[in-house]
Amino acid sequence: MQWIVKYLTSSIGKKQIMGCTGALLAAFVFGHMVGNIQLLNPDPAAAQASYNSYCQLLTGYKPFIYGVEIVMICAAALHIFLAVTLKIENKVARGSVGYDVNARKGTKSFASFTMIWTGIIVAAFLVWHLMTLKFGEYYLYSNPDVWDGKIVRDMWLTTIMAFSKPWLSALYVVAMFALGMHLFHAIASAFQTLGIAHQKWTPLIEKFGLVYSVVVALGFAVLAAGAFYLSGQPETQALIEKSRALQPQYEQQKAKAEAEKKASFVIPSVGEVQVSLNAEF
Numbered sequence: 382m383q384w385i386v387k388y389l390t391s392s393i394g395k396k397q398i399m400g401c402t403g404a405l406l407a408a409f410v411f412g413h414m415v416g417n418i419q420l421l422n423p424d425p426a427a428a429q430a431s432y433n434s435y436c437q438l439l440t441g442y443k444p445f446i447y448g449v450e451i452v453m454i455c456a457a458a459l460h461i462f463l464a465v466t467l468k469i470e471n472k473v474a475r476g477s478v479g480y481d482v483n484a485r486k487g488t489k490s491f492a493s494f495t496m497i498w499t500g501i502i503v504a505a506f507l508v509w510h511l512m513t514l515k516f517g518e519y520y521l522y523s524n525p526d527v528w529d530g531k532i533v534r535d536m537w538l539t540t541i542m543a544f545s546k547p548w549l550s551a552l553y554v555v556a557m558f559a560l561g562m563h564l565f566h567a568i569a570s571a572f573q574t575l576g577i578a579h580q581k582w583t584p585l586i587e588k589f590g591l592v593y594s595v596v597v598a599l600g601f602a603v604l605a606a607g608a609f610y611l612s613g614q615p616e617t618q619a620l621i622e623k624s625r626a627l628q629p630q631y632e633q634q635k636a637k638a639e640a641e642k643k644a645s646f647v648i649p650s651v652g653e654v655q656v657s658l659n660a661e662f
Contacts, residue, residue: 399463400571402456409453414600421607425617432537433522461504468497499563506556513543521631532635538624544605545612553605561598565590
């Protein structure tokens with residue numbers, strides 16, 4: 382037990398845990414990007430149906446989505462905490478004595494020197510992203526061909542309306558550049574911290590980190606730019622207006638469905654049970 386405490390409080394232990402949580406977050410980000418590709422469907426009605434089906438698949442089973450969210454929140458919080466802790470510990474260890482040689486003139490990349498800042502930008506963007514989309518405007522949607530009249534959240538409408546704002550799409554692209562910079566250095570650093578460093582494998586790991594960070598950052602940037610472009614198309618604008626006009630109808634349908642569901646769970650009284658038994662006999 383003592384070795385666990387010693388490992389968790391050591392510098393290498395903190396770095397390795399930070400690397401593992403970072404890898405988990407990086408994998409989640411890639412999956413999130415792939416799922417959002419459906420937003421780029423030029424047919425807005427098909428995009429609305431498929432994207433809402435995708436979101437409903439993820440959120441329909443509450444224990445699953447809540448479990449994933451708890452894991453990702455804990456991973457992100459631990460990753461940020463360890464990054465700040467290690468930064469402070471390194472600064473305290475150096476004290477007021479600086480390096481004799483300017484490290485920026487060495488072999489370290491620009492991404493490595495901006496890790497803390499790109500990390501702060503990504504963390505701030507994550508909060509803003511959740512407030513804008515997950516906790517943003519709430520619309521309803523129904524597709525009789527898929528759910529037989531079931532009312533779900535219209536995440537397509539929330540997302541496409543958010544990206545219809547030029548400043549939001551531009552800010553999103555800038556944040557994705559910071560994410561790419563952060564991933565580029567973080568991936569190679571994580572492998573090195575975990576002890577996977579060799580003159581044969583290190584160049585391959587660095588190339589993988591470069592490709593991965595470019596794909597993720599560019600993928601999200603294209604999603605933002607593409608959603609902004611599609612949101613301004615006449616077909617999309619017409620569907621947005623139609624979907625917003627249907628909100629009162631969807632709200633009534635949802636309230637009726639919830640009332641019927643609640644009524645189906647009403648426990649009969651003792652008198653009602655007695656009357657029922659007497660009628661049978």
